[in-house]
Amino acid sequence: MPQDQLLDHEYDGIQEYDNPCPGWWHAIFWLTVVFSAAYFLFFHVGYNGWTVAEAWQTAAAEDQKKLFGTMGDLHNNPATILTYMDDTKWMNYAKNVFLANCQSCHGPDGGGVVGPNLTDDYYKNVNKITDIAEVVKNGAAGGSMPAWKTRLHPNEVILMAAYVARLRGKPVNGQCRPPEGKPIERWPTLAEVTGAKSKAKPGGASK
Numbered sequence: 742m743p744q745d746q747l748l749d750h751e752y753d754g755i756q757e758y759d760n761p762c763p764g765w766w767h768a769i770f771w772l773t774v775v776f777s778a779a780y781f782l783f784f785h786v787g788y789n790g791w792t793v794a795e796a797w798q799t800a801a802a803e804d805q806k807k808l809f810g811t812m813g814d815l816h817n818n819p820a821t822i823l824t825y826m827d828d829t830k831w832m833n834y835a836k837n838v839f840l841a842n843c844q845s846c847h848g849p850d851g852g853g854v855v856g857p858n859l860t861d862d863y864y865k866n867v868n869k870i871t872d873i874a875e876v877v878k879n880g881a882a883g884g885s886m887p888a889w890k891t892r893l894h895p896n897e898v899i900l901m902a903a904y905v906a907r908l909r910g911k912p913v914n915g916q917c918r919p920p921e922g923k924p925i926e927r928w929p930t931l932a933e934v935t936g937a938k939s940k941a942k943p944g945g946a947s948k
């Protein structure tokens with residue numbers, strides 16, 4: 742223990758000590774200085790969110806912006822869907838989204854589990870190619886097919902529609918659900934829809 746230091750002044754008979762602060766007190770003080778620097782860097786320079794979940798969300802949103810930034814807003818029209826159906830890079834991306842979100846009900850290859858088979862020509866809620874994105878976005882059958890509009894980016898909905906359209910005609914080996922709904926016409930070809938468009942008939946493309 743350091744010796745008590747008595748100061749040599751005296752007021753009304755009262756004297757005071759001048760002792761240094763204890764080491765542990767200094768330690769805490771310097772800790773707060775170090776902490777504040779770390780705090781500053783974390784929250785004011787590289788702020789990501791209060792919690793790990795929030796930081797993840799921020800990162801995911803940024804990632805998505807980067808991902809979809811160059812492609813612009815995708816719209817639900819036959820030309821867009823038919824174009825992305827042939828885009829290997831985006832269809833690989835869509836495959837992962839399908840495996841993460843859809844396979845539990847539709848099977849890894851779309852053969853159907855509790856949700857219908859997406860590989861045959863029979864559909865319950867789809868008559869034309871643009872109906873797929875609507876079903877994905879808004880769900881069907883009172884929610885047994887969930888609505889994905891709050892869980893998927895709008896561009897992802899279109900990519901998933903293209904992926905589902907692409908599953909048609911790719912029969913699954915092994916177990917799949919029997920046909921449900923009605924058989925529908927084949928998808929149009931890209932030439933058909935862009936040809937229809939150039940005749941300046943707006944809306945005609947989706948017939």
Ligand code: HEC
Nearest residue numbers: 842843846855856857864865866867876881882885886901
């Ligand atoms: C919780 C189970 C479940 C999940 C998860 C699910 N679906 Fe479905 N889906 C269904 C059911 C059930 C139906 C049939 C609805 C009906 O009876 O009208 C359906 C129908 C569909 C249809 C219309 C098929 C038709 O014949 O009309 C499409 C397209 C579809 N789902 C795509 C998807 C995609 C893409 C995902 C993932 C993003 C997904 N589904 C995730 C259960 C699911």
